[in-house]
Amino acid sequence: MSAQVFIDGGAGTTGLEIVERLSGRSDLSLITLADNKRKDAAARREALNDADAVILCLPDDAAREAVSLIANDRTRVIDASTAHRTAPGWTYGFAELAPGQRAAIAQSRRISNPGCYPTGFLALVRPLVAAGLIPADWPFTTNATSGYSGGGKAMIAAFEDPDAPDATDTAFRIYALGLGHKHVSEMQAHAALAHPPIFMPAVARTYRGMIVEVPLQLCAMPEAPSLGAIRDALTEAYADSALVSVNVEDGLSLITLERQACTDRLELFVFGHESAGQVRLVAALDNLGKGAAGAAVQNLNISLGLDELLGLRA
Numbered sequence: 228m229s230a231q232v233f234i235d236g237g238a239g240t241t242g243l244e245i246v247e248r249l250s251g252r253s254d255l256s257l258i259t260l261a262d263n264k265r266k267d268a269a270a271r272r273e274a275l276n277d278a279d280a281v282i283l284c285l286p287d288d289a290a291r292e293a294v295s296l297i298a299n300d301r302t303r304v305i306d307a308s309t310a311h312r313t314a315p316g317w318t319y320g321f322a323e324l325a326p327g328q329r330a331a332i333a334q335s336r337r338i339s340n341p342g343c344y345p346t347g348f349l350a351l352v353r354p355l356v357a358a359g360l361i362p363a364d365w366p367f368t369t370n371a372t373s374g375y376s377g378g379g380k381a382m383i384a385a386f387e388d389p390d391a392p393d394a395t396d397t398a399f400r401i402y403a404l405g406l407g408h409k410h411v412s413e414m415q416a417h418a419a420l421a422h423p424p425i426f427m428p429a430v431a432r433t434y435r436g437m438i439v440e441v442p443l444q445l446c447a448m449p450e451a452p453s454l455g456a457i458r459d460a461l462t463e464a465y466a467d468s469a470l471v472s473v474n475v476e477d478g479l480s481l482i483t484l485e486r487q488a489c490t491d492r493l494e495l496f497v498f499g500h501e502s503a504g505q506v507r508l509v510a511a512l513d514n515l516g517k518g519a520a521g522a523a524v525q526n527l528n529i530s531l532g533l534d535e536l537l538g539l540r541a
């Protein structure tokens with residue numbers, strides 16, 4: 228019998244991307260609500276409890292509410308919001324991040340999908356800290372740029388509809404200038420860092436795509452790893468992954484925001500100057516792919532004991 232899946236928030240930006248990835252799958256059947264019922268608590272409660280697995284594509288408060296409506300211990304939850312990413316009792320849904328993580332996801336009934344920016348940051352930083360190549364108390368900084376779909380329906384309207392309340396004709400803007408972005412604690416927690424990284428996000432006038440960078444002044448470290456050691460550690464960490472890869476090609480001189488747009492892949496790069504002791508770690512992904520919907524479908528597949536790449540743009 229096919230597993231029953233309910234996407235709460237299925238009419239939003241991430242929800243629709245998940246529906247696309249699940250369409251045509253005979254191993255799953257989707258529970259859907261009529262448009263006039265999709266915010267009705269009673270209808271959602273019924274769907275949430277009928278489903279074998281639910282994916283929450285909601286604002287944080289609505290995601291917390293959805294979890295509170297589940298009154299059985301069978302339904303598996305994959306939460307795409309920020310609500311539970313550092314919450315006790317939840318499993319971080321980043322299968323490639325550490326040995327044993329995939330197995331932990333498979334066992335769990337409460338899985339938090341990683342944030343789009345933390346996906347890039349953690350993929351670059353966590354293996355290096357875990358291997359002892361970079362100290363956990365290093366003062367990390369990370370700058371990143373997202374396509375505007377990263378801000379959901381409201382930001383899409385702001386960039387595409389001149390009559391939207393926050394309409395903008397800007398090409399590029401930096402934000403989170405108060406350094407209090409919601410992703411900082413997630414980055415710190417899942418890389419086990421002593422200090423929160425300084426996070427400098429930006430949004431550009433392109434629908435989807437993301438670049439996350441981590442610059443490193445290796446020359447300031449007491450025991451600096453070589454460029455080769457960093458590249459080797461990342462390559463080894465993702466050697467078995469179909470979705471995460473380390474590009475070791477020589478001579479790359481630019482990376483575009485769109486590089487992994489419309490895929491569920493995450494591509495990592497290590498640039499730098501050995502003699503100057505400087506490194507520029509770069510991650511390219513799609514904020515809606517490995518940064519949201521792709522990761523959610525991968526987690527759903529793992530959770531249901533299926534081939535984890537089913538429906539993905541690998």
Ligand SMILES: NC(=O)C1=CN([C@@H]2O[C@H](COP(=O)(O)OP(=O)(O)OC[C@H]3O[C@@H](n4cnc5c(N)ncnc54)[C@H](OP(=O)(O)O)[C@@H]3O)[C@@H](O)[C@H]2O)C=CC1
Pocket residue numbers: 235236237238239240241242265266267283284285286287289307308309341342343376377378379380381514515518519
């Ligand atoms: N966009 C992205 O790149 C990423 C998004 N995420 C996370 O995924 C979640 C969804 O984001 P996104 O798809 O971008 O947001 P959207 O605003 O595009 O979609 C959210 C959807 O949730 C619906 N909704 C809001 N409140 C309720 C409620 N109480 N009950 C039922 N439905 C409700 C909205 O309804 P309505 O259509 O009426 O507004 C909308 O359809 C967020 O938590 C976000 O942080 C995570 C990673 C990346």
Ligand SMILES: CC(=O)N[C@@H](CCC(=O)OP(=O)(O)O)C(=O)O
Pocket residue numbers: 307308309341342343344373374375376377378379382409410428429430
């Ligand atoms: C461009 C833009 O605004 N991006 C959003 C992040 C995307 C998102 O919704 O965040 P989660 O990954 O935590 O769910 C932001 O910075 O708040």
